[in-house]
């Protein structure tokens with residue numbers, strides 16, 4: 001398909017890496033990036049990428065920004081914003097501007113699951129209905145929780161080196177943001193994906209017990225994991241200064257792990273031609289974030 005391939009959210013962690021992996025696969029003059037702050041992407045402009053200003057909350061601006069775009073990656077809006085309106089604005093502006101194919105980043109769900117991740121599941125259901133009604137070609141990328149998000153949520157361990165979160169002992173297959181970005185770029189750069197969805201999860205599952213064990217092995221300091229009731233988790237996080245809505249939101253992502261939402265798939269592996277980043281490799285790179293006093 002000719003025309004530009006545009007990545008929204010290009011100043012963010014996922015979008016920025018998608019653009020970089022796209023540039024490994026297609027000429028820069030086919031790659032476009034949407035940003036609220038295009039000046040932040042001056043380096044991409046120098047490399048031949050088309051950078052346009054656009055805000056999900058500004059339909060007229062979006063329509064202009066999508067001129068000449070054939071494929072669009074809609075990176076979901078941030079939590080605690082009006083994401084439904086934002087996504088609807090993007091879809092309608094894209095259709096009006098002649099975009100033929102939208103790729104959307106949803107959150108992975110276990111088949112038949114009734115679990116609701118706040119600020120995610122309802123948005124995804126709404127957005128997928130809007131996409132289906134648009135008549136455009138659609139590809140949905142169902143992303144697991146990022147390994148990086150798990151790392152940030154665990155954060156610096158307390159003095160007793162315990163991880164106390166409500167994630168149960170259920171295996172979970174989180175993938176690194178970079179692996180998801182590379183797989184997303186592989187889909188964007190090739191044709192034949194209309195009407196398909198891909199579940200961008202890790203190749204192998206692990207439990208939070210495994211996280212503690214592996215972190216302990218890497219740092220040489222025993223780490224324990226204690227499955228923690230959600231109310232205890234929320235109380236501890238709010239005591240540490242986290243606003244309660246955010247504590248409940250982050251707690252829900254751990255509860256999603258406990259509910260078994262993030263099952264392993266080989267979609268990333270097939271798209272990028274190698275297994276996803278392992279838990280051990282990820283923790284080896286990031287161990288210092290958790291045990292600053294011990295490493």
Ligand SMILES: NC(=O)c1ccc[n+]([C@@H]2O[C@H](COP(=O)([O-])OP(=O)(O)OC[C@H]3O[C@@H](n4cnc5c(N)ncnc54)[C@H](OP(=O)(O)O)[C@@H]3O)[C@@H](O)[C@H]2O)c1
Pocket residue numbers: 008009010011012013014015035036037054055056057075076077078079086105107143144145146149
């Ligand atoms: N699966 C997971 O574990 C996980 C974790 C984190 C996030 N997410 C979801 O995945 C999305 C991408 O993740 P990420 O790590 O790349 O997030 P991120 O680093 O926060 O980046 C979000 C991107 O979206 C852009 N954006 C936000 N609101 C916008 C608007 N109204 N108009 C235009 N652009 C807007 C931001 O632009 P600015 O630079 O201008 O703010 C930024 O480029 C998130 O927005 C969130 O929905 C998933």
